[in-house]
Amino acid sequence: MTRLSGITPSGRVQLGNYLGAIRHWAKGSGDDLYFVSDLHAMTTAYNPARLRSLTTEQLAVLIAAGIPADSVFVQSDLTRELGALTWLLECTCTYGEAGRMIQFKEKAGAKSGKGRTGARLSLLTYPVLMAADILLQGATEVPVGADQVQHVELARALARRFNATYGEVFPIPRAVLPPVAARVRDLSDPSRKMSKSTRDSVGVIFVLDEPDLIRRKIRRAVTDGATETISAEPGNPARAGVTNLVEILAACTASDPDGAVAGIGSYRQLKETVAEAVIETLRPVREGATTLLADPAELGRVRKTGAGRAAERGEHRLSAALRLAGAGQ
Known part of the structure; x- marks a missing residue:
């Protein structure tokens, strides 16, 4: 096969x-x-x-x-x-x-x-x-x-x-049909998928983005004004931004969404945790690709x-x- x-x-x-x-x-x-x-x-x-x-x-x-x-x-x-x-x-x-x-x-x-x-x-x-x-x-x-x-x-x-x-x-x-994969939405507009061909890249994290740029993009990610416990709520458009961040974190840490956000008590903490998880997930790929592109x-x-x-x-x-x-x- x-x-x-x-x-x-x-x-x-x-x-x-x-x-x-x-x-x-x-x-x-x-x-x-x-x-x-x-x-x-x-x-x-x-x-x-x-x-x-x-x-x-x-x-x-x-x-x-x-x-x-x-x-x-x-x-x-x-x-x-x-x-x-x-x-x-x-x-x-x-x-x-x-x-x-x-x-x-x-x-x-x-x-x-x-x-x-x-x-x-x-x-x-x-x-x-x-x-x-x-x-x-x-x-x-x-x-x-x-x-x-x-x-x-x-x-x-x-x-x-x-x-x-x-x-x-x-x-x-x-x-x-491949297995259901991580559903990654645009950070600035979670109603649409994150796309490599979008004209507005403010909500898109590229694999070769530097860590500081990844942090800035995630800090600016859309959330909401809710005060409930932080969790993923697929299908709820009012919480699409938070759901997106939680699902990204779960995908990067190979955990379920609820487990991924255990102990996280604020959107600021959520964004910082997501940023570090994304940076570490992409680090070996970014470094390896950068080395290849330099040669x-x-x-x-x-x-x-x-x-x-x-x-x-x-x-x-x-x-x-x-x-x-x-x-x-």
């Missing part, structure tokens, strides 16, 4: 990414694979220099988090392989299948009929690229959120159709090695697919 997970460099890696996914990836099996999906970040307007910088940062964070270097690669380092396989799969996919993808409809404005002419074609076709990501590596399980299940189903359909039409090449992947030659070596292994893993599938489809020798 091979699991494949990706993270898109649409912004700097933040606390929610780490607590919800990356730290669990570091505990995965030796057959699990992880990649920085920088090509997926190109489906809307972007800055090339920033994309390159974010991709490098994300790679460093994944390695520093403890994910084996030979299990990590950058998507764009496989452009030759992915480009060829994506074309084969586009020739297998119908327009109707691509057009039914919910994310395309939402992002392109297809539901309202507005904005469709300005949408990039890549918004329509990127689920096929995602299918190529999965099928090239022979992944059998793809942990995704509910919003991505439809894309994995497309990969399943294309794999089955290709195998039935040309010959057996690809394992049939399936989407798996471009070493990080480049790690990246090149990961790309080579990823290409090698998919070489026989791509060659077989090209040959069976009539495009290879």
Whole structure:
């Protein structure tokens, strides 16, 4: 069984990414694979220099988090392989299948009929690229959120159709919903998730933030005027800020919310406790990633090695697919 997970460099890696996914990836099996999906970040307007910088940062964070270097690669380092396989799969996919993808409809404005002419074609076709990501590596399980299940189903359909039409090449992947992870909300607006792509970063803790900056952000976190015992109350919007802080503390200390706040008697004490827990949780990752980023030659070596292994893993599938489809020798 091979699991494949990706993270898109649409912004700097933040606390929610780490607590919800990356730290669990570091505990995965030796057959699990992880990649920085920088090509997926190109489906809307972007800055090339920033994309390159974010991709490098994300790679460093994944390695520093403890994910084996030979299990990590950058998507764009496989452009030759992915480009060829994506074309084969586009020739297998119908327009109707691509057009039914919910994310395309939402992002392109297809539901309202507005904005469709300005949408990039890549918004329509990127689920096929995602299918190529999965099928090239022979992944059998793809942990995704509910919003991505439809894309994995497309990969399943294309794999089955290709195998039935040309010959057996690809394992049939399936989407798996990861275990419920820490629910990290924006510190300044707990009605929304903490996001690496938000324009206002005042409520977002980034993995590479310095300790003093983390303390300042948490001290400014929204709470409420209640005087009750400090506790998590999921589903109560009036206490969303406090609930967020309590759940962050519980996730960082590997405890239940009630146990995490035992003995804490004020919001000030809660914020100071949360700040120290977050700082200590992120410290080894921040220090490791900073060291890697300060040594471009070493990080480049790690990246090149990961790309080579990823290409090698998919070489026989791509060659077989090209040959069976009539495009290879």
